[in-house]
Amino acid sequence: MKEGWFIGAFLPTALLTEQFEVAYKKHKAGEVWPEHYQRKATEVNLLVSGVIRIGEQMLYAGDIFTVFPMEPIKPEFITNVALVVVKTPSLPGDKVLGRPSSPV
Secondary structure, eight states, X not given: OBTTEEEXXXXXXXXXXXXXXXXXXXXXXXXXXXXXEESSOEXXXXXXXXXXXETTEEEETTOEEEEOTTOOBOXXXXXXXXXXXXXXXXXXXXXXXXXXXXXX
């Protein structure tokens, strides 16, 4: 599969579906992702191991956190991390770098 994603509306996949995506992701300590958001998808994350900082919040193994559509997030991986990620619906290309534009 690709970058840990193994179920969803993409190829290759273990199960082709537009309803949701599933991934098992690993990140190295010190990794920082650019701020980003999903236009339409909701993402539910289970932190299997490690420590993540999101803004001022520290998350630890066993924590579950949800990222809603248009909600910007910039995770920092404090230790080596393993996550299970479920995103619904499966919308490849839904992720956007930066912050959503505020309404005028």
